[in-house]
Amino acid sequence: AQVDPKGLVEAAAAGGYAVGAFNMHNPETTEALLLGAEQAASPVFLQVGRALVPHVGLRKAYEMTRRIAEESEAEYVIHLDHGPWDEVFEAIRLGFTSIMYDGAHLPFEENIATTRHVVEVAHSFGIPVEAELGRIPDADQPVDDWTAYYTDVAEAERFVAETGVDLLAVSVGIVHGVPLADPQPLDIQRIKEIKAVTGVPLVLHGASGVPDAEITAAIDAGVHKFNADTDLRHAFRAGIEDVWKQGDRQLEEAMAEGRRRMVAATVGKMRVYGCAGTAGG
Numbered sequence: 001a002q003v004d005p006k007g008l009v010e011a012a013a014a015g016g017y018a019v020g021a022f023n024m025h026n027p028e029t030t031e032a033l034l035l036g037a038e039q040a041a042s043p044v045f046l047q048v049g050r051a052l053v054p055h056v057g058l059r060k061a062y063e064m065t066r067r068i069a070e071e072s073e074a075e076y077v078i079h080l081d082h083g084p085w086d087e088v089f090e091a092i093r094l095g096f097t098s099i100m101y102d103g104a105h106l107p108f109e110e111n112i113a114t115t116r117h118v119v120e121v122a123h124s125f126g127i128p129v130e131a132e133l134g135r136i137p138d139a140d141q142p143v144d145d146w147t148a149y150y151t152d153v154a155e156a157e158r159f160v161a162e163t164g165v166d167l168l169a170v171s172v173g174i175v176h177g178v179p180l181a182d183p184q185p186l187d188i189q190r191i192k193e194i195k196a197v198t199g200v201p202l203v204l205h206g207a208s209g210v211p212d213a214e215i216t217a218a219i220d221a222g223v224h225k226f227n228a229d230t231d232l233r234h235a236f237r238a239g240i241e242d243v244w245k246q247g248d249r250q251l252e253e254a255m256a257e258g259r260r261r262m263v264a265a266t267v268g269k270m271r272v273y274g275c276a277g278t279a280g281g
């Protein structure tokens with residue numbers, strides 16, 4: 001059943017764990033996340049993200065997710081990931097119960113002003129808002145100076161106070177995707193400082209490719225929602241490739257193996273995040 005997103009993250013913060021938020025790409029990957037949540041007895045954020053929306057459109061993405069999720073026994077939230085300005089309002093109209101508005105590319109004052117407006121509209125519908133401060137590079141993008149990407153602690157304090165966001169996504173050494181070389185270690189001290197001045201649960205995007213020990217340290221420092229996509233997509237892909245290596249099999253056979261692998265990978269992440277076993281709580 002659909003559950004209250006704010007309640008989920010508050011329970012995670014109180015319990016010292018984090019909830020997983022994962023991106024779907026088609027029916028099979030949506031099913032994989034829900035089956036993973038059922039197997040792990042975990043709630044799950046189903047994220048409609050930046051790959052799916054241009055592919056099928058926001059409405060179809062939402063309808064597909066909702067129809068499949070309604071058949072499941074899992075506790076889920078349908079969340080808009082990295083929503084641009086127009087899309088967050090469209091998502092609210094469609095029935096999303098959780099949104100991320102991403103104004104991180106905007107000048108700071110504009111990010112504050114637009115985020116504050118999104119928060120006012122979303123809160124009037126009882127919908128919590130995640131926003132982002134700092135810049136998250138892609139895995140294949142060379143980074144000379146990490147400090148230019150990091151979330152600034154003083155800006156984070158002002159941003160949360162002036163916008164009223166429910167969750168803040170921070171940049172602390174993470175990348176979208178899995179880095180080919182050694183990853184930058186997370187700046188755990190910065191997470192603690194941002195947590196101390198903002199008081200809101202923090203979100204770590206780009207959780208694929210982050211070592212388990214750093215995930216655990218990030219939770220202890222104040223992260224209570226992790227976004228992961230690439231690791232699960234890689235698991236799905238490995239299943240497809242293994243079937244097709246054996247010959248020209250049916251698409252369904254390949255997709256079923258992809259789904260099976262992605263379920264296992266989802267359960268694994270839920271155990272690391274600590275949300276496994278918390279459904280119904």
Ligand code: G3H
Binds near residue numbers: 089090121
């Ligand atoms: O004020 C909000 C936006 O500018 C538009 O919102 O599309 O839900 O009317 P709306």
Ligand code: 13P
Binds near residue numbers: 207
């Ligand atoms: P990864 O692909 O690195 O897991 O990032 C996912 C993400 O942040 C989605 O918002």
Ligand code: ZN
Binds near residue numbers: 082205
């Ligand atoms: Zn992200």
Ligand code: NA
Binds near residue numbers: 176177
């Ligand atoms: Na990543």
